[in-house]
Amino acid sequence: MPVQRSLFGKPVPAMVPRRMAVLLATIAVFAVITLVFTLPNSIPSGPSLGRFTDHKYTLPKLPKHIPSPSILNPFRQAAHPPPVQKNSTSGESKWFSNWNWLSPFSSSVTLDENRSLLPMLIPRTPIYTYYDHTVEKDAGLKEAQNELLLTWRRAWWAQGFKPIILSPAEAMNNPLYVELQTKNLNPQLKVDMSRWLAWENMGSGILCNYLVLPMGGQEDPLLTFMRNGKYIKLTRYAGLEGGIFVGSSAAITAAVKEALGNKERLKTATDFIGTINEEADEDSKTFDVDPNHESIAFYSNKTVTEKYPKIAQEIIASPAKGLLTLNKLINSHSHSTWQKRFPKGISVLKPCPEHMSSAVAPAKKLGDFLAMCPESPMPASCPPNLPKCTPCVSSTPMVVATPENYKNTSTLFTIGTVPHPFTMAVLTAFRDNIDVRWIRRESERDPWLAKITQVLLGTGVSGAPRVIKFKEAVASEHGRYHSLWVTPEKELPHDLDWAFGFSIPRNATDTGKSETPVPGPERRPKPEADLKDGPVASPEDMKKEQELLTRAVEFGRARSEQEEKLRGAIEAWNLADTEAWRFARAFLARSRVERLKWEEEEKSYAGGAGSERATSEGWGRWGDK
Numbered sequence: 001m002p003v004q005r006s007l008f009g010k011p012v013p014a015m016v017p018r019r020m021a022v023l024l025a026t027i028a029v030f031a032v033i034t035l036v037f038t039l040p041n042s043i044p045s046g047p048s049l050g051r052f053t054d055h056k057y058t059l060p061k062l063p064k065h066i067p068s069p070s071i072l073n074p075f076r077q078a079a080h081p082p083p084v085q086k087n088s089t090s091g092e093s094k095w096f097s098n099w100n101w102l103s104p105f106s107s108s109v110t111l112d113e114n115r116s117l118l119p120m121l122i123p124r125t126p127i128y129t130y131y132d133h134t135v136e137k138d139a140g141l142k143e144a145q146n147e148l149l150l151t152w153r154r155a156w157w158a159q160g161f162k163p164i165i166l167s168p169a170e171a172m173n174n175p176l177y178v179e180l181q182t183k184n185l186n187p188q189l190k191v192d193m194s195r196w197l198a199w200e201n202m203g204s205g206i207l208c209n210y211l212v213l214p215m216g217g218q219e220d221p222l223l224t225f226m227r228n229g230k231y232i233k234l235t236r237y238a239g240l241e242g243g244i245f246v247g248s249s250a251a252i253t254a255a256v257k258e259a260l261g262n263k264e265r266l267k268t269a270t271d272f273i274g275t276i277n278e279e280a281d282e283d284s285k286t287f288d289v290d291p292n293h294e295s296i297a298f299y300s301n302k303t304v305t306e307k308y309p310k311i312a313q314e315i316i317a318s319p320a321k322g323l324l325t326l327n328k329l330i331n332s333h334s335h336s337t338w339q340k341r342f343p344k345g346i347s348v349l350k351p352c353p354e355h356m357s358s359a360v361a362p363a364k365k366l367g368d369f370l371a372m373c374p375e376s377p378m379p380a381s382c383p384p385n386l387p388k389c390t391p392c393v394s395s396t397p398m399v400v401a402t403p404e405n406y407k408n409t410s411t412l413f414t415i416g417t418v419p420h421p422f423t424m425a426v427l428t429a430f431r432d433n434i435d436v437r438w439i440r441r442e443s444e445r446d447p448w449l450a451k452i453t454q455v456l457l458g459t460g461v462s463g464a465p466r467v468i469k470f471k472e473a474v475a476s477e478h479g480r481y482h483s484l485w486v487t488p489e490k491e492l493p494h495d496l497d498w499a500f501g502f503s504i505p506r507n508a509t510d511t512g513k514s515e516t517p518v519p520g521p522e523r524r525p526k527p528e529a530d531l532k533d534g535p536v537a538s539p540e541d542m543k544k545e546q547e548l549l550t551r552a553v554e555f556g557r558a559r560s561e562q563e564e565k566l567r568g569a570i571e572a573w574n575l576a577d578t579e580a581w582r583f584a585r586a587f588l589a590r591s592r593v594e595r596l597k598w599e600e601e602e603k604s605y606a607g608g609a610g611s612e613r614a615t616s617e618g619w620g621r622w623g624d625k
């Protein structure tokens, strides 16, 4: 007789085993579906990462009931990607500029795996100079002035400004120009008045002579103030003789009106400041006079005559030749001022260093060039604003080290080479026939980023916080002025001069001849203990590394089905490294597009003065030679 089962004293009908099995299977299927659908919600979406981000940019907390927006979530609701921004593509790189750029994975916002999330472009404050391109002069002099204007534009661009050259065209656009013509003025004053009318026509901003250059760090208080672009009063700088002014639109207009109305002074003055009554009491003063300007250098006629007499004589003997020499001097001062900002030297990152020599060779070469003493007509001279500097020739040469880890030190400049995971894989495996099995079974996840951020974050941290730190190092306000990140699959950009603000010595020979003082290896100091050099590959290994790199570049272009599969697998396995690579590539591309757009806008004004000649040489892949 079958056993009578009971529950709470009531009899339970016996169940046929087959129905029991169907019931259990149904429950199991239901349980799995429930688990999968609720899983994305049950992963906390922010706090664990928040700890690693800059407090200014903490990740927005998503409400609990919204499913994970990650593109990797297969149950994500279909959504339109955000609209494509203007000029946000260059070659294969695409980007989307947004305030929440510190999200670890761009695709969760852009909904496009190839579009990187970048910080908003900081609007550049215009800085104006005045150049009369219509005056007849000989071609040599014009060329020399063009070089000086180019140096001026490059230096201010690198400091985060938007340099603009004004010409008589802007002055004529000003309604007050007619009034100026009716006055009988000293020719020198007339030029200065035109300069002011041109500036007034543009509204607020900075007006300077093109022999005024920034010579200081980006974090200098005066340069930071100028970059912010919010001026209330009209300010001039004591001792800079009308070389540079900042002011609001209303204050500039008031000053110009006052100058044109001052009949007595207009008769005798030789420059704009001379037309202004400076004895007025404190409140109604036209100009505020600021005595602090350590970061601004003015190579005025007076300064050159006093400090660089050799060049002053050359200018008198032959203006064109003399100005070219002056341009060289300015460039060398800019370069050595940059060097002085990084007393710890240059760090060329070389993680997993055994087979990385070839991949980082261009970055290393760039580092070596940056560390050289610049070619200068007066090697022992100092910039006018820093009379007590130690000239490069007589100071200890800059260190160029190749450590494995990134260090966030404001006195150290970092040049990083960010490889695609495939490039990294073939170089570390040291063979080119890697396959999906090797990726899954033998390779580590995100090896590059893990090494780079090891000192910052230690081991045992996942990819997401590492990628956030990396993005900060590349693109934050602090990071962008203390590092440069390139990819080994592409040549170094041709326009790095614009990122540094001076012309980098390109093919100076490292012979140690006294003409261009290049410190020999014996004079180079040893890097500090925490900046260890990586091993350098033997010539045979170097050759093989070259072949592997070439293979990686080809792989980047190839689109066969097999290769697509391998690419998909390696990118999925190294999500954080792939994100870092795309980010670095897009950031570099965007800064180039920003500059080209500005060049495009500017080239039709002032007769195209200050533009680059087509002679600028590329950098090439230096490692090839």
Ligand SMILES: *[C@@H]1O[C@H](CO)[C@@H](O)[C@H](O)[C@H]1NC(C)=O
Pocket (backbone or CB within 6 Å): 092, 112, 113, 114
């Ligand atoms: C992203 O780029 C890769 C390679 O360039 C391409 O194969 C893929 O289709 C792109 N994905 C999208 C969503 O455009």
Ligand SMILES: *[C@@H]1O[C@H](CO)[C@@H](O)[C@H](O)[C@H]1NC(C)=O
Pocket (backbone or CB within 6 Å): 301, 302, 305
């Ligand atoms: C510079 O000063 C010298 C002498 O003081 C003068 O002869 C020369 O004309 C000046 N040059 C300019 C461009 O003002």
Ligand SMILES: *[C@@H]1O[C@H](CO)[C@@H](O)[C@H](O)[C@H]1NC(C)=O
Pocket (backbone or CB within 6 Å): 054, 408, 410, 469, 470, 472, 473, 476, 478, 479
């Ligand atoms: C580096 O240090 C500066 C302050 O010295 C800080 O503002 C910045 O966020 C740090 N960057 C990274 C990547 O840690």
Ligand SMILES: *[C@@H]1O[C@H](CO)[C@@H](O)[C@H](O)[C@H]1NC(C)=O
Pocket (backbone or CB within 6 Å): 507, 508, 509
């Ligand atoms: C440097 O460039 C000049 C002209 O472009 C060339 O004549 C010279 O040979 C180059 N020197 C080196 C070392 O490449």
Ligand SMILES: *[C@@H]1O[C@H](CO)[C@@H](O)[C@H](O)[C@H]1NC(C)=O
Pocket (backbone or CB within 6 Å): 086, 087, 593, 594, 596, 597
């Ligand atoms: C920016 O976009 C415009 C049209 O959308 C195009 O004509 C221009 O060439 C682009 N500029 C750059 C630098 O890509």
